[in-house]
Amino acid sequence: PRLKLTNGNYLSASKSIVLKTINTAANYYTVNPGTIVMKVNDNQFSSKEFNKNTRGKLHKKGSVLKVADIVxxxxxxxxxxxxxxxxxxxxxxxxEKK
Incomplete structure (x- = not known):
């Protein structure tokens, strides 16, 4: 299978080299920024699905956090x-990236 790009070219659809993502992925970091600074108050979660019952510690605006990976x-x-x-x-x- 192949993916047809908006410019008319094609790319392999092999799951070993491409990831499914959302249409608004440009609004997200998709490469590990290493260190981040919180722009607003936001919670961390123990699940990448961000379920309500996995909500954890609140990180306040200005907090500096170390990132291990993008998932x-x-x-x-x-x-x-x-x-x-x-x-x-x-x-x-x-x-934001620090």
Whole structure:
């Protein structure tokens, strides 16, 4: 299978080289930024799905956090995996690269 790009070219659809993501992925960090600063108050979660029952510690605006990896939720939303093993949004409106 192949993916047809908007410019008319094709790309392999092999799951070993491409990831499913959301249409608004440009609004998210998709490469590990290493260190981030919180632009707003936001919670971390113990699940990359951000379920209500997995909500954890609140990180306040200005907090500096270390990122271990980028992961994706089941619907393709990019998430930042923190070095403590929890997850936080990769949305550029919520965090910025330090």
């Amino acid at each position: 994706y939720s089941s619907n393709g939303t990019p998430r930042l995996k923190l070095i403590n093993g929890n997850y936080i949004s990769a949305n550029k409106k919520i965090i």
